[in-house]
Amino acid sequence: MNNEMKGAIEKVKKETKPKRKVLLNMIKAFLVGGLICLVAQIIIEILKKQFALDKTMANSVGIAIMVFFGSFLTGLGIYDKIGQFAGAGTIIPITGFANSMTSAALESKSEGVILGVFTNMFKVAGSVIVVGVISAFVFGTIRYLLGI
Amino acid sequence: MIYLMAFLVGGTICALGQIILDVFKLVPIYITSLFVSLGAMFDTFGLYDKLVEKAGAGATMPISSFGHSLVHSALEKAEQVGYIGILTGIFNLTAAGIAASIIFAFFIALIFRPKG
Amino acid sequence: MKLGKQSIVFDHVYLGQAAVATGPKEKLGPLGSYFDQTYDDLYCGAKTWEKAEMQLMRDAIENCLTKNNIGSGEIDCFIGGDLNNQIIIGNYVMRDYDIPYLGVFGACSTSVEGLIIGAGMINGGSFNRVLAGTSSHNATSERQFRYPTEYGGQKPDTLTFTSTAAGVILLCDNATDLRLSGVTLGMVIDAKLNDPLDLGRAMAPAAFSTIEAHFRDFNTKPEDYDLIVTGDLSYYGKAMLIKLFKEINIDITDRYNDCGLLLYDRFQQEVFAGGSGCGCCAAVTYGYLLSKLRDKTYKKILVVATGALLNPVIVAQKETIPGIAHAAVIERIGE
Numbered sequence: 001m002n003n004e005m006k007g008a009i010e011k012v013k014k015e016t017k018p019k020r021k022v023l024l025n026m027i028k029a030f031l032v033g034g035l036i037c038l039v040a041q042i043i044i045e046i047l048k049k050q051f052a053l054d055k056t057m058a059n060s061v062g063i064a065i066m067v068f069f070g071s072f073l074t075g076l077g078i079y080d081k082i083g084q085f086a087g088a089g090t091i092i093p094i095t096g097f098a099n100s101m102t103s104a105a106l107e108s109k110s111e112g113v114i115l116g117v118f119t120n121m122f123k124v125a126g127s128v129i130v131v132g133v134i135s136a137f138v139f140g141t142i143r144y145l146l147g148i
Numbered sequence: 149m150i151y152l153m154a155f156l157v158g159g160t161i162c163a164l165g166q167i168i169l170d171v172f173k174l175v176p177i178y179i180t181s182l183f184v185s186l187g188a189m190f191d192t193f194g195l196y197d198k199l200v201e202k203a204g205a206g207a208t209m210p211i212s213s214f215g216h217s218l219v220h221s222a223l224e225k226a227e228q229v230g231y232i233g234i235l236t237g238i239f240n241l242t243a244a245g246i247a248a249s250i251i252f253a254f255f256i257a258l259i260f261r262p263k264g
Numbered sequence: 265m266k267l268g269k270q271s272i273v274f275d276h277v278y279l280g281q282a283a284v285a286t287g288p289k290e291k292l293g294p295l296g297s298y299f300d301q302t303y304d305d306l307y308c309g310a311k312t313w314e315k316a317e318m319q320l321m322r323d324a325i326e327n328c329l330t331k332n333n334i335g336s337g338e339i340d341c342f343i344g345g346d347l348n349n350q351i352i353i354g355n356y357v358m359r360d361y362d363i364p365y366l367g368v369f370g371a372c373s374t375s376v377e378g379l380i381i382g383a384g385m386i387n388g389g390s391f392n393r394v395l396a397g398t399s400s401h402n403a404t405s406e407r408q409f410r411y412p413t414e415y416g417g418q419k420p421d422t423l424t425f426t427s428t429a430a431g432v433i434l435l436c437d438n439a440t441d442l443r444l445s446g447v448t449l450g451m452v453i454d455a456k457l458n459d460p461l462d463l464g465r466a467m468a469p470a471a472f473s474t475i476e477a478h479f480r481d482f483n484t485k486p487e488d489y490d491l492i493v494t495g496d497l498s499y500y501g502k503a504m505l506i507k508l509f510k511e512i513n514i515d516i517t518d519r520y521n522d523c524g525l526l527l528y529d530r531f532q533q534e535v536f537a538g539g540s541g542c543g544c545c546a547a548v549t550y551g552y553l554l555s556k557l558r559d560k561t562y563k564k565i566l567v568v569a570t571g572a573l574l575n576p577v578i579v580a581q582k583e584t585i586p587g588i589a590h591a592a593v594i595e596r597i598g599e
Contacts, residue, residue: 001451001453001473001476004511004512005472005473005476005508005512007511008472008508008511008512009455009469009472009508011511012504012507012508012511013455013457013465013504015507016465016500016503016504016507018420018421018422018462018465018500020170020173020420020421021170022167022170022171025166025169025170025418026163026166026167026170027163028166029159029162029163029165029166030159030160030162030163030166031159032162033158033159033161033162033163033210034154034155034156034158034159034160034162034206035155035159036158036209037154037155037157037158037159037205037206037209037210038151038154038155038158038205040154040205040208040209041150041151041154041155041204041205041206042151044204044205045150056241059208060241060244060245061244062205062208063208063209063244063245063248064244064245064248066209067245067248067249067252068248068252071249071252071253071256072252072256074256074414074416075256075257075259075260075414076260077260077262077263077414079414079416080413080414080415080416082416083415083416083417083418084416084418084419084534086162086418087166087169087170087418088162088163088164088165088166088168088169088176088179088418089159089162089163089166090416091165091176091179091180091416091417091418092161092162092165092179092180092183092210092211092212093158093162093209093210093211094209094210094211094213094214094245095209096176096180096211096416097180097211097214097245097249098248098249098252098253099414099415099416100415100416101249101250101253102252102253102256102257102414103262103411103412103413103414103415103416104253104412104415105253105254105256105257106256106257106260106261106262106412106414107262107407107412107413107414108257108412109257109258109261109262110311110312110313110314113258117254117257117258121250121253121254121257123412124177124411124412124415125249127177127180127181128180128181128184128211128214129246131181131184131185131215132184132185132188132214132215132218132242133218133238135184135185135188135189135215135218135219136188136215136218136219136222136234136238137222137234137235137238138188139188139189139191139192139219140188140192140218140219140222140223140226140234140238141231141234142192143192143193143219143223144223144226144231144234169418173420173459175417175461176417176418262403262412262413262414263306263413263414264306264313264402264403264406264413
């Protein structure tokens, strides 16, 4: 390939850089993410009022219920379709965490329960827990030292 | 009122994640990692607690609340038993979420088949 | 015989009948009627995605043998490859055949890579009948290169959709209506693009390099071919390739298309930028383009299979994505 061609590649590379629909994607993420949080809030209020749970318990049970929905919709094959529409709107809520675990487990089912499901469950979600714990350790230590 | 705030705050956090995703052309794993650590960072000075009070599920649903819960329970335990409490108490609040995720993921994976 | 820098001219390599087996999306695409065997779901009657891809390869081989009216015992060699680690599809399918086997990896350029090697064996007088084939499957590819298929991550518009298809063709030394008259071997071209979700543009420079070398070695220009087709540059890669040629004053617009854009209807089917995968070029070329040559729509075409030579590990090490493209000239004999 001669220099003229190399130059052409450098030029056209920049010219053809694809653009993402930033505004439209942001609106879709906002709507779906907001909706998921709204549904969670409704569930938590029901748990507090109808089942008389205290705030912490209601939160924990509410999260567990949302995790169930995330897993269930993943199993049905619907979550990835919602995710394609909503982007971060389905990745950021805790349902996205459930989806990442369930989809990895589901996919590896073909390798059996032990080598597949058990081994690969945290393939995508592992980073969240690792980063979370390390951040909590660092920031917790900072706060602890400042508190003394 | 709490319903509106949950919708708005939750939506905003997701919209923020989406902008970072699109502008920096990152993959989802960067976004979740970033938001978890941001959640941990904001709880260092109790800021995330204030957000939870005002926005309810709008603050507890996003993955950032995972980081916040980890710091929160770590510090809570550390206040009781000293520094080692950061290690012993860190998973107290998030235990339900993690356990539920593992258990549901397992059973759903047993029952269903991926559709591609 | 070698021609120019990176090409070979063949004087007695002919194409027999080819066969293509595909999954559901390809069946419902614009070329659905050109395929020999199609399935309504991605499992293709098998238990796992990988076994489904093996079923497609098996179907393509069986249909190819039947259409050419020959038994597997008359085949000198099968040259095949796919996108899976260790190219397991061909490895495991060939357990059932008494045919010498060469597994090759060229990512999505595997189809023409197989043609090049097979043609070399035939033109050199070593073999008389060689099967060249390749396959790809959307789920095995997503699983290996990206995320679990049910993961909710958002796929950008630039993503190319790995096709679920297998194509196998017979190369022979006895005259048929179609001749493989020459090939141009590609070099690895790294244009320093690093987005694994935009492979069409990452491979366009490789197609640019090989096609330009082909024109130079054969002393031809675009007008000498009825159609120039790339394997899977799809929407963004195609636009980039046209622009690249314009920069060196060659206009391919009126006779250039891409298999990834022919295999699917981008507007009706959810395939983002278009099709990709080894099976894409194979399905379109062996299913559709050969029949267009045979029904006299085209007389001479240039098929350029393009491959992105990456894996998730090396991309995570912040490496860029090199591509390669191999070209084959297929022409109809007679009027």
